[in-house]
Amino acid sequence: MGDTLRISCTACSxxxxxxxxxxxxxxxxxxxxxxxxIPSKQMQIKLFExxxxxxxxxxxxREAYRCEKCNRLMDCMSVSIVNGKKSYKTKYxxxxxxxxxxxxxxxxxxxxxxxxxxxxxxxxxIGQWD
Ligand SMILES: [Zn+2]
Ligand SMILES: [Zn+2]
Numbered sequence: 001m002g003d004t005l006r007i008s009c010t011a012c013s014x015x016x017x018x019x020x021x022x023x024x025x026x027x028x029x030x031x032x033x034x035x036x037x038i039p040s041k042q043m044q045i046k047l048f049e050x051x052x053x054x055x056x057x058x059x060x061x062r063e064a065y066r067c068e069k070c071n072r073l074m075d076c077m078s079v080s081i082v083n084g085k086k087s088y089k090t091k092y093x094x095x096x097x098x099x100x101x102x103x104x105x106x107x108x109x110x111x112x113x114x115x116x117x118x119x120x121x122x123x124x125x126i127g128q129w130d
Pocket of ligand 1: 009010013014115118
């Protein structure tokens with residue numbers, strides 16, 4: 001089961017929910033999971049191409065992604081594929097400034113608020129999903 005986190009700013013009214021971790025379907029990620037969780041059609045096609053063949057190992061997990069430039073946070077499914085000698089992992093770009101985002105652990109008080117850039121983010125586990 002995955003966790004639902006609520007992040008909120010200690011200085012402004014910014015608040016967001018993020019789903020991280022693994023749901024039931026994540027243990028054996030197939031085309032259904034990818035089609036429902038990856039918004040970009042282009043990225044879906046890329047993943048399906050890389051998954052072809054009998055020896056592809058596919059792993060999926062939802063992670064919190066953060067933009068290093070503007071601090072924007074998103075929850076995205078990251079998929080990693082090892083297929084023979086080739087390996088691939090999904091990359092996400094910030095919708096605001098187009099910089100590559102990196103997966104981060106949501107540690108309370110560690111990240112800066114993407115809205116006011118003054119406060120730190122409080123993190124609270126509010127539920128689970130599967
Ligand atoms: Zn704030
Ligand atoms: Zn950004």
